[in-house]
Structure formats: structure tokens, C-alpha cells
Amino acid sequence: MQRLLLLVFLATTSLFSQSKTDLSYYLPEGVNYNSNIPTPESIIGHEVGEWHVTHDKLVQYMKAIAAASDRITLEDRGKTFEARPLLLLTVTSPENHQNLDAIQSAHLEATENNSANSKNRPIVVYQGFSIHGNEASGTNAALVLAYYLAAAEGPKIDSLLKNTVILLDPSMNPDGLQRFAYWANTNKNINLNPDPNDREYSEVWPGGRTNHYWFDMNRDWLPVQLPESRARIETFHNWMPNILTDHHEMGTNTSFFFQPGIPSRTHPLTPQLNQDLTAEIATYHAKAFDKIGSLYYSEESFDDFYYGKGSTFPDINGGIGILFEQASSRGHVQESENGLLTFPFTIRNQFTAALSTLDAAHSMRKDILNYQHDFFKNARAEASKAGKNAIVFGDSKDAAKTYHLAEILKRHRIKFHELKSDFSKDGKNFKKGYSFVVPKNQKNTRLIDAMFEKRTSFQDSLFYDVSAWSFPLAFNLDYTETTTANAGSEVINLEQKEGGVLSQNDYAYLFEWHEYYSPKLLNAILKKGLRAKVALKQFKANGKSYDYGTILIPAKNQDLSTSEVYSFLNEAAKESHITIDAVSTGLNEGMDLGSRNFKALELPKVALLVGDGITSYDAGEIWHLFDTRYDIIATKLDTKSLNRADLSRYNTIIMVNTRSGMNDAHTKKIQSWISNGGTLIAYKNALKWLNSKKLMKIDFKKNELIAKNISFEQRRDFRGAQVIGGSIFETQLDRSHPINFGYKNDKIPMFRNSTLFINPDKNSYNNPIQYTKDPLLAGYISKRNLDSLSGTVPLKISRLGRGNIIAFTNNTNFRAFWYGTNKLLMNAIFFRDEM
Numbered sequence: 001m002q003r004l005l006l007l008v009f010l011a012t013t014s015l016f017s018q019s020k021t022d023l024s025y026y027l028p029e030g031v032n033y034n035s036n037i038p039t040p041e042s043i044i045g046h047e048v049g050e051w052h053v054t055h056d057k058l059v060q061y062m063k064a065i066a067a068a069s070d071r072i073t074l075e076d077r078g079k080t081f082e083a084r085p086l087l088l089l090t091v092t093s094p095e096n097h098q099n100l101d102a103i104q105s106a107h108l109e110a111t112e113n114n115s116a117n118s119k120n121r122p123i124v125v126y127q128g129f130s131i132h133g134n135e136a137s138g139t140n141a142a143l144v145l146a147y148y149l150a151a152a153e154g155p156k157i158d159s160l161l162k163n164t165v166i167l168l169d170p171s172m173n174p175d176g177l178q179r180f181a182y183w184a185n186t187n188k189n190i191n192l193n194p195d196p197n198d199r200e201y202s203e204v205w206p207g208g209r210t211n212h213y214w215f216d217m218n219r220d221w222l223p224v225q226l227p228e229s230r231a232r233i234e235t236f237h238n239w240m241p242n243i244l245t246d247h248h249e250m251g252t253n254t255s256f257f258f259q260p261g262i263p264s265r266t267h268p269l270t271p272q273l274n275q276d277l278t279a280e281i282a283t284y285h286a287k288a289f290d291k292i293g294s295l296y297y298s299e300e301s302f303d304d305f306y307y308g309k310g311s312t313f314p315d316i317n318g319g320i321g322i323l324f325e326q327a328s329s330r331g332h333v334q335e336s337e338n339g340l341l342t343f344p345f346t347i348r349n350q351f352t353a354a355l356s357t358l359d360a361a362h363s364m365r366k367d368i369l370n371y372q373h374d375f376f377k378n379a380r381a382e383a384s385k386a387g388k389n390a391i392v393f394g395d396s397k398d399a400a401k402t403y404h405l406a407e408i409l410k411r412h413r414i415k416f417h418e419l420k421s422d423f424s425k426d427g428k429n430f431k432k433g434y435s436f437v438v439p440k441n442q443k444n445t446r447l448i449d450a451m452f453e454k455r456t457s458f459q460d461s462l463f464y465d466v467s468a469w470s471f472p473l474a475f476n477l478d479y480t481e482t483t484t485a486n487a488g489s490e491v492i493n494l495e496q497k498e499g500g501v502l503s504q505n506d507y508a509y510l511f512e513w514h515e516y517y518s519p520k521l522l523n524a525i526l527k528k529g530l531r532a533k534v535a536l537k538q539f540k541a542n543g544k545s546y547d548y549g550t551i552l553i554p555a556k557n558q559d560l561s562t563s564e565v566y567s568f569l570n571e572a573a574k575e576s577h578i579t580i581d582a583v584s585t586g587l588n589e590g591m592d593l594g595s596r597n598f599k600a601l602e603l604p605k606v607a608l609l610v611g612d613g614i615t616s617y618d619a620g621e622i623w624h625l626f627d628t629r630y631d632i633i634a635t636k637l638d639t640k641s642l643n644r645a646d647l648s649r650y651n652t653i654i655m656v657n658t659r660s661g662m663n664d665a666h667t668k669k670i671q672s673w674i675s676n677g678g679t680l681i682a683y684k685n686a687l688k689w690l691n692s693k694k695l696m697k698i699d700f701k702k703n704e705l706i707a708k709n710i711s712f713e714q715r716r717d718f719r720g721a722q723v724i725g726g727s728i729f730e731t732q733l734d735r736s737h738p739i740n741f742g743y744k745n746d747k748i749p750m751f752r753n754s755t756l757f758i759n760p761d762k763n764s765y766n767n768p769i770q771y772t773k774d775p776l777l778a779g780y781i782s783k784r785n786l787d788s789l790s791g792t793v794p795l796k797i798s799r800l801g802r803g804n805i806i807a808f809t810n811n812t813n814f815r816a817f818w819y820g821t822n823k824l825l826m827n828a829i830f831f832r833d834e835m
Contacts, residue, residue, distance in 0.1 A: 023040070023047070023144065026048065032154060033151040034151045034152075034153055037068050037069055058142075058171055062146060062170060068150070071097070072089050072090070074087060078230070078231045086174065086232075090165065090167060091165075091167075096122060096161070108239075108240060111318060118366055118369035119366070121369060122162070122365075124241040125164060125167070128244065128245065128247065129172065129247045130142075131217050132173065132216070133177040134207055136177060137326050137343065138249070138350050141348075144347065148355070149168070163362055164361055172217065176208045176209060179207075179208040184200060184332070188331065200332070201330045206619075206620070214616040214623070219306075219815055221312075222313060223469075225815070233412070237411075242319055242369060244320070245321075245357050246322065247350050248325045248326070249328035249330075252336045253336050254327040255296055255297060255338065256297075256325065257297055257325040259298065259321075261299065262462075264459050264460040265464070266303065268455075269449060275304070277367065281364065284363070285360075289353075294348075301464075311323035316447050317447060319372065322357065326349050329346050379445055382445055386440035388441070390484050390487060391438045392419065392425075392438075392479060393479035394431065395744070397512070398514050398516055399497040399515065400517050400577055401516045402434055408471065408817075414438065414448060415439065416439075417437045417487035417488055418490075419433075419434075419486060420485075421486075425480050426480045429478070436491065437484065438452075439484050451469075451470075452470060452479070454728075456778060462723075463725040463726075468778035468780075473728050473777060474814075474817055475818075476745075496577050497577050499577040499578040500570050502581055503582045505566075505583065506562045508593055509581065510581045512546060512551075513548075513823075514744060517629070518578060519630050519823070519829075520631055521572055522551055522830060524572045524631065529558075530553060530559070532601050533601060534552075534831060536598070536834065537736075541581075541593075547744070548738075548741050549742050599833070602833070604651065606626070606651075606653075607637040607653045608635065608636055608637065609655045610636045611638035613639055613658050613662070615658070619636075622634070639662070642669065643665050647670075652681065653680050655683070671695055674803035678803045681805075681808075684809065687807050690807060695800060696796065696807060701792055703788045705722055723755075724753055724780075725780070726751065726752075727779025728750070728752075728778040729749065729775040730772045730777050731749075731775070733768065734768040741827050749777050750769075750794055750810065751814045754810055756810075757789055767793050770792070775789060797835050
């Protein structure tokens, strides 16, 4: 009997899986469609859901439908790292298209003054799909949605398009989508196999979730560090959409989630009415899903706390962000607890949620338009009360970091000013040209609060993402409250500081290590074959004080002539926005230029471990840092190739967070390489591997977790409250140590999202970075973990043979916007032999 049932199951599966699903499966019943509008199948060559659409085919269809419909205009907003177009479809009635600029102006005007009229104004809805490339049901649903909006006929669609402007972003992650579509399609059977163990459902590393540099782009709405993010943020601020939907996927054995999320995990700066309207919109989703018989849930998971996600970024900008999460087939059909989960079924659910959003927007138009208007009206009232209050930020030694934070403010349409003149406050020195002033009395005052806040108390102790992201702390900038009395002219055209060599000299050149791009300049110098040295002590030359880490380039005894040295340094310094000083004598105060405390430097030859067992996010952040900011070549050394690789080619190997560590052969090879003079830089869980393999003795601080008076139902929340999901902590620096060269202050904020605690060494000089007694600056941490963290160290350095190991407990390059600790990694690379 069991055998018979199995045969029936397999036969049913085979018959079902081989049948094609046409557009009628997705589209609402009783609607006529314009035959002049091309169907997806007529352009891409297959039915929606039969194959995973590749990005090139998606582009082909969107161009075709825009050309065929007077309801759609198509915009190419830029390119991904892999040169794929970032498309946006603007969908509305033909009459609205003829008057689109006026509609846009009126919509933005409603956020600027108190007397705007919402009676006859269209609502603006941004619908974004598959920012995680391997959550592909969203983008495939965008094919159906574009067709429906272009081809559907009748009073309902006419009224919708008259009263709505739809910004349709069909693929927010083209590079990741292409990577995943290739995987799913090349592993598809003719006879579809729903077995979860099939290769189709298990992508190779790094998977299609991320973009080219392996970033989770749904964490970049606030930092805006990636080209894809910059395109959509510009669109957002150009339109200020009332609703923004963010279509995702989750585990195969789940159903469908729509917001609201868990109420206690909403950021306090988000108005309650935002959540009330989200809940009302949810009733439209529920009604639509009830009609097609799909399971769903709401308010039981996810949150609205970190404003860097697509579903929360609108909430601090007067809109309503909505997260959709669909159970993922990950391929074409997969077994699940809810039966066979087919790719077309997941697409239909995403399309259904897209339509129910538009139904809600149409029906609730006036209420939602009024909400946005009142959001900014109230924000202006708050800003007016702030009066002349302002925030000043900067670094008197580092113009580049200051510039890059200002660049983020500029992308978010936040107004800021030059500093009128140098001044000091709270023990911090703010220098003109190296600092900016942000008035609180402006439209985006709530966004300013969100970006600069240092929150340490919370309603809930569980977070879906980070609990802190304070930008001046992430950039390690000085900042404080001030007034607009210190503000000069408003910055309209933001420009980086110019660099270059101040004068030509035939003796030597010096530049300090403080500027953010100093590693880029030093790498260019060493790559050119010029000799350079680093100062291990402070000194004075020509009456100017030079700090630890100052770089010396002799003008003579180089492979280039003195004039060629000057010309090269001048161009390289301009590209790095750094000023180089010329000196005519080696006689100084403190130490002379010929001192043994100037140490010769070697060109970094770096390998970055990638592949199975390595966290792709952390690896991608370093790849991106080297490739896009410092022009440093790092070989991406795959773990599967490690045993046969010639490691003697490298003087530095970086091992980021690992899930499974290295096998015995890997361990032996790396140990031998270190002993022969190599430097291993390790992060996070790689420290456990180092300790277990006795490559480095690490005194981890144990923190035993025992549950008392905790029920079975509460067990997950109890353990979740002990997670450090992402908070910011204060550390004390020994500035004389090479790991800290380039930092002007004796304290820096550091990001932490792990519970790896290391006891300090008994010798204080071996603790160049140490958490202070009361280290919490921003974010959530349990009292137990805070007590454990106090006085521990985030860094350990030890020798192994002729080489050394530099180990960090946490990521110094988090999500590309933690500019403030990038230099710790650079110091570990350039000054490795002095540690």
C-alpha cells in the first residue's frame, strides 16, 4: 500500500511539474486585457514561472511593454557594479503622464508647507522587488504586475491609474538575480524534482542573495554606499512615495508574512499612526489572500527598528514601508510542510500582495496623503522649536571621513553648512574645511535624529537587525551640539579636499597617517617601487609636529629621479586627497629622519580567504574596501583551492568570520606559512579556530547562560536577549602602538555584534585597544554581557615563528559605512612587522 501511494505521489508530482502555468493562473478573473500589449511569454520566450527570469530577459520585456503602453515610461537610473541597468517603470494614466512633472511638484510641495490639498492629488506607491537576488519570486511577479498594469481594461484599472503613480522597480539587485537565475535554471530537470536535497535548492557560495561585492543591499537604504542604493534613494527623494513595498522570501516551510511586525520592536521615532495605517492596509492583503486560499500571518515576527531597510526607511521619511515575505521554493518546486511549494505559487502570492497594496492605496488615498502631509507638518513644528540648535561634526586631521559622512547627508537631502571658523567645545576641536554644521530646523529633522542618535534604552530586547548605527560614531568623528551661529554658507556643491605636494625638494617628503585615504597613497608609492618608511615615534620637522605613523619618502636613492619622484607623488597625492610636505633636512626635534625608529615598509601582497565556510558578507566588505577605495589588489583565495595554492606569493592572509573553520590540511599549511614570516589577520569565529588549533592562545572570558524562572514559551526570547545584534562601544587606545596609527584621539567607538570576549593580557603594552569600564555608547546589550565586556580587549596579537597573528573579535569594516575603523585593518596590513 505504501509503495502504491508513493507511485501515485510521484506520478502526480511529475504530471503537475511538467504542466505549464500561463498568465491566467496569476491574473484576476473577469478582467479584459488589451491585445496590443505584449505578454511576458511573447518577449522572454517562456511563461512566467516556467523558468527563473534572467535579468537580461527582464530588461527586454520591460523595454517592450514600455514601448507598447502609454501608461508606462521607462527610466534607466544607472548601472550596477556589473554594468546592468537599474530600471524604473513609472505607471499611471496617460493623462497623468502628460502632466507628470506638475503632479510630482505638487506631491513634493505637500511635504514642504501646511496648506497642501490632497483632494485631487494621486497617491505615490513605490513597489520594489527582490533586493535579495535569490528571493526571485518578487522579480518574476513584477513581470505579471507590469503586464496587468499596462494591459488590464475597465473602470477599476482606469480609476486606479488616475489616482495613483506607481514606481515599479522590477529588480533591485540585478547582479544577484542573474547569479541566482543561472543557478536555478542550470540545475532544473525536465521532470521537476521537489526533493529538498536536490542540487537545485542549494546554491554554491556566495549565492545570489547579495550584489557583486556580496553586500546585503537591504541594509544600505540609510548608509547609501552602493550604486543600486544610490539610484533608488535618489528616486525616493525625488518622489517621496506614500507607500513603499519590499518583496522578499523566507524559509520554505513558512507561509506569507506581511506587516505590521512585532509592535514592541518599532523604532520610537516612528509615529503610531504609521503602524495603524500599516495594520489597515494589512486587511486588504488578508482579504486578497483569503480569496485565493493562501496562508499568511502578521505581527508575529520581523520588526520596524533599523531604518536602513526598505520596509523601515520610509517610516522616518513620512511614508509607510511594508515588508512582504513569501515562503521560498528556491527553485521550481520543493516539498514543504504545507505541501508542494511551486515557483508559480510563490509568484502568484507576490503578485497578489502587489495588487492588494494598490487596492489599499486607492481606497485609503486621502488618509495616507494626509498622513504624509501631517508627518512633515509636525516635523517642521519640532524643527521650529529646535530654533538655532545644530550639530557640528568633523575631524581636524581627516577631511575625507568628514566629506563622506556629508556625502550621505547630501544624498538624503539634509541641509548642512560649512564651519564659519575654527572653534572648540567639550574638549573637541572643530576646524574650518574639516567640519560641517547641520541645523536642526529643517524638513528632515527626524531623519537627522535617527542618523545621529545614541539610544541605549529600549522597549524590547530582541532585534531583527542592528540596534545602533549612529553615523558620527561609525565614522569616528568628533561631534557635539552647537548653534547655527557657527554655521557659514550652506553647502550646495560638496567637494573633497584637494591634495598634492606643497613644494618640490631633493631631500625627503612626509605625510601623516591620519587621512582616510593615506593607505591608498602609501600603496601607490610602494607599488611604484619607491622606498617608504613609517615613524614609530612623534617628532617635529620644520616647526610642524608629526604624529605616530607618519610616512617618510626619501627623494634620493630611488629608482626614479628626484623630479620624477616629485611628479609621481604630486599626482598620487591629488588622487588620494592628501597633502604631502617637503623637507630639506633630516635634523628634527624628537628624532631625525635617519633614526632607526623609521622602519622600512613592504608592499602588501594580500590574499583574502573566500568560499565554503567563510561568511560572504564580511569577505565582500573587505574586497569592496580594497577594490573601490584603496586600489589594493587582494587575491580572493577560495578555500577549496587552499591546499594547492602557493602561499609564498602573499605576506598577508585575511580570514574573516568562519562558520566551519579549516580542515587539518588547511591548518597545517597556514601554520607553516605564518611560521615562515606571514601575517594572518583573523576576525570573529576564526579566533575560536585559532585557539582550538593552538595557533594562538586566547583567554576567552566565559559567560555561562542559565535560565531561571523562564518558561518553555519564553526560551527563545530569553536566549535572543543575550545576542548582541549590533551595538557600539567605547575603547581606550594606546596611540603609540602601530595598530592605532592614524587615530588622533585616545578613544574610539567600535562596532560589535558578537559575544566573543577576551581577557586582557597581564602586560598592559599588549592591550593596545581595550574596552572602557562603562563602554556602551549606543545600542542594546544585556547587563550580563555588558558586565562581561567591560575591560576586555577586541584585539589580540601574537607571534608564531617568524610571523604573527592579528585577531579581531569583531568586524572593523561593517557594511562599508564603518569608515572609523577601516584603518585598523590597514594598519595590520602595512605595519604588520612592527607589532
